[in-house]
Amino acid sequence: MYPAGKVIYSCHHSFPVVSSRLRSVFRLQRIQSHMMSSHADPEVLLEKVGRAGVITLNRPKVLNALNFTMIRQIYPQLKVCKKPFEHCFSSSRIKAGQKKAGHMIRLMDSVFLFVTLVLLHLQGVGLSVHGQFRVATEKTLFAMPETAIGLFPDVGGGYFLPRLQGKLGLFLALTGFRLKGRDVQRAGLATHFVESKKIQDLEEELVDMKSPSAEDVARVLDSYQEISTFSFVYRVFLSPPIRLFSSSSVEGIMQNLKADGSEFAKKQAETLSKMSPMSMKITYKQLKAGATLSLQEVLVMEYRLSQACMRGCDFYEGVRALLVDKDHNPKWNPSTLEEVSDHSVDQCFSSLGEKDLTF
Template sequence: FSIILIVFTHVVNVLFGVSLCVLEQMSSQAEPDILLDKVGRAGVITMNRPKVLNALNLSMIRQIYPKLKKWEQDSETDIVIIKGVGGKAFCAGGDIRAVTEAGKVGDSLAQDFFREEYILNNAIGTCKKPYIALIDGITMGGGVGLSVHGRFRVATEKTLFAMPETAIGLFPDVGGGYFLPRLRGKLGLFLALTGFRLKGRDVQRAGVATHFVESQKIPDLERELVELKSPSAEDVSRVLDSYQNQSTLGADKPFILQKHISDIDRLFNSSSVEGIMENLKADGSEFAVKQAETLLRMSPMSLKITFKQLQMGASLSLQDVLVMEYRLSQACMVQEMFHPSASVILMLVDKDQSPKWKPSTLSEVSEQSVEQCFSSLGEKDLAL
C-alpha cells in the first residue's frame, strides 16, 4: 500500500493517495453502511463501505449488536456469518478520526465508541451460535475485533492481518490483550510490539484464523453454510474443513516466520521491553537487528503499555481484558502523548512517517505513567 495512514486501536485505513475525508465524502449515502439479512436459517452481517475499506463506525456497531443478540436467542437462526464487500477488505479498522477529535474536546463519542465496540466484541466472544467471520481481505484493528473472538475465522489469500498500533502511539485493543498472548510462544507479543503483517495462509498458521479457503471458493462456502439444516458447531467445522482441504494455494510454502519461531521465543522472552531490546542488540543476527530497528520507530510509551497489556491479559478472561483495554482507551483520549497532533493526524493528513514521540525513549517512560493508564475509572469503568 502506497500510503499507510492510520492504525488507531481499531483503525487501519489504507488509502491510495487521497485523504480519509475525501473517501468519506465519496462514500454514497444512498447505500447503508451495514446490511443485516436473514438468509435461510443464517443471520448474515455484511459491512458495506467498500470505498473506506469497510471501516467500522458507531452507527454500524449500534446496528450489529442488537441484531446479534436477537439472532443468538432466535430459534429460527442457527448460525451467524459476517463478511465485507468490495474485494479489498473485510474491515480495515474503525472510523476513528471523529473519535480522536471528540477526545480532544471532551465529547462523549470518545467514550461511547470504545464502550459500545468492546461490548460488541464481548458479545461475539460469548455468542452461543456458531459465528463465522469470512476475513477475505484487509483485517486490522476493529476488523480483528469483529472476527477473532468468534468460533470460526476463515482467511483467504487476500487476507492481510496486523495489529500495528504501536506505530502511532497506541495499543492493540479490541481484545488484543486476550488473543495475542494465547498464540504459541512469544508470537503474539512479537506481533503486538512490531506490528508484523501476516498474509494469506500464514494468518491461519499463526492461529489468528481457524481455516484457510481460497477466495474464489468463498461464495460456494457461504452458500453451503447457509443451506445447513440445524447445524452444530461440529457440522460447520466439517464444512470448513472440507473447503480448506480443497484449497491448495500456498500450501507448499512454509510459514513466513517458521525459521524465526525459536528466535522470537528466545529474543522476546523478557520481563521488560528494555530487556527485549537488549536481547535483540546482543544477538546481532539480521533478524534481530531488523526487529530492533522496527521497535526503535515505535512509540516508547505504547511499547511499554502493550507489553504490560499482554502480560496481564495472558491470565485474564476476555471480559476482564476488555475492561482493562477500555481504561487504556480513555487514557489515550486524555494524555498529551496520544493526541492526534502527536502522531495520528501527522500520519493521516501530513503523511509524515516520523512522528515525534513524547516521551521519546524507553528510559523516559516511568513505571508510574504506565500504571496510571491501567487505573480504574470507578463508576465509568466498562460494565459487561
C-alpha cells in the same frame, strides 16, 4: 477496492427460504444498486436470507472500518437473535476510539459469547478473531499496528495475542508486523484456510444448513480446507529469532535485538525505534496481564487503556503523523523508553470507578 464486508448469522426466527443461486443474484443486485447510487450509500445493509440474517458492511474504500454509527446498527441485530449465531462472515477493520470504545467492546463480547461462529475473508480483528471458526484466504492480511499511532492492540488483543505460541503475540503487538494468507492460519489466528475462489460456494453451503451444530459447521469447513506444510511463521517466528522477544521488559527486548546483530534483529530494532515508547510499554504490560484474564476482564482493562490514551498526547500525535499530515515523523512524549516510568504505565491500568466498563 475491497468487497463489502459480510456478517451472516442464523436466528431463531423463520424467514422465507430462497434458493442459493437466486439469493446470490438478488444480494449482488442490491449491493451494486446501493454502491452505484448517487446519494450517500448506507454503511450497513441489513437483509433476511432464508433462515439467516445478513449484515453487509458497505465501506469498501476504507476496508470496512467500523464507525460509531455502524456499531449502533449492528449490535441490536445480534441482540434480537434468540439463539447464538450459526454463521458469521466478516472483513471489517476495527479501532476503538473514545466515543465508541464502550460500544465496540460490548460488540466484541457479544461475538465471543456465541457458541458457533464462522468468519470469512478475515481482514480485520474485532469481528473475526474471537469467533470459534475463523477462515482465512490467500488475500487475508492481519496486523496490529497500533503502537505506530500511540495506541495499543485493542479489540481484545490483550486476550488472544498472549495465547499465541511462544512470543509471537508480543512480536506482532510491538512491531505491527503483517501476516498474510496461510501464515494467518498457521499462527493460530484463523482456524481454516480456504482459497478465495471457493468462498462463495462455502458461504452458500453454510447458509443452506437448517440447524447446524458446531460439528456440522466444522465438517463443512474441513471439506474446503487447503492444507500446506510450508509456513513462513513456523520457519521464522517460532525459530530462534523470536526468542529475542523473551525479556522482562521492552528495554530488555531492544538490548537483545541490538546484541544479536542478525538482519532479522536489526530490522525489528529499527521498527521498534519508530514506535511510541509509551505505547510499547503499555502493550507489554497489557499482554502480560491479559494472559491470565478472561476476555471480559481484558475488555474492561482495554477500555481503561483507551481512556488513558485519549487523555495522553501520543495517540493524537501518531494519528497526525501517519494519517493526517503523513510526514511519518511523530514526536513522541516521552521520546525514549527510559523516560517512560512504571508509575505512568500503571496509571493507565487504574480503575475508572463509576466510569468503568460494565457488562
